[in-house]
Amino acid sequence: MNQRSMEIEQHPLEPFLPGNARLLMLGSFPPQKKRWSMEFYYPNWNNDMWRIVGYLFFNDKEYFVEKTKKAFCKDRLASFLQEKGIALFDTASAVRRLQDNASDKFLEVVQPTDIPALLHQLPQCQAIVTTGEKATDTLCAQFSIEKPKVGDFTEFLFENKPMRLYRMPSSSRAYPLALEKKAAAYRIMYQDLQML
Template structure:
């Protein structure tokens, strides 16, 4: 499916079945949606090796990522093992989107349906924190998560969320009789002007607490 508006062609995409459960899961890291398939180096979350996400998580987990990527399957298993070591689940919020062309930017996508994040929250009563990297655009992870909350009846935001989100913004949600902390971080994309060391420091703080 696509809609045409001059040079702004919008193409429907459906998220691949990448989700793999981690148990125990103390942290859930959410993203928005993968880049266009032509940019993938392997079929898993943050599939472009230029993105800093897996390098940061590998350093926090004190493991070395294989370079270069020789086998897509091994690359996926290597990244899943990092998730297991950190007790951190990974999922994207978008299930279906409309994308302008093949852009990898959040500003070029519109989430039309969401993943079932509630199912993950229900399955993992031990979950204590949701990490939201990226907050600038309307379809960034943090803003998309707030839209998802507004569509559900089971999740309630506790307290006040500032109108302008920033790295370090925190809030709590109540769901299934539990309180879960949520924290907004900078994006791991290389398009971000925030340094690698600063983004790593942010993740390290949240995944160690």
């Protein structure tokens, strides 16, 4: 294993925590900077998270796309997420990349995120959603809860407050499911939370 792959990467973004957030969306960890199209969550042009959200809320998968370049519009995203009450971070605060790519399979979680600390800043939060296998495994280990099936949820208590953990299909194109099928799973969650 080369020296580069043994480096520990710290999370490059601050948590995005609107005060009105009812949903905390957690991925695993951002891709390498060379894959970013913007300085925000799910920045990889080949990740469909913001296309799924555009498709569901605006009937337009290109809604959050910068028309002049291959990038997503951070300002449009931030104001939408603020309005809807959706917080964002990742389940890992520090990782090692075991290979030079964005695959979760080759991410070693060195320091899991302190999720309770995030939830303490989100008093209205009712649900957490994990977007992929690594994020789900990391979160379930921290809360000692059973992993829901993809597209489903598990109920749990956080400091005596009932919460839901939704497990959604990965928005990465490496996860072999059509955008519309992924969106159908996300639609159920957003409807459950009366956001859609």
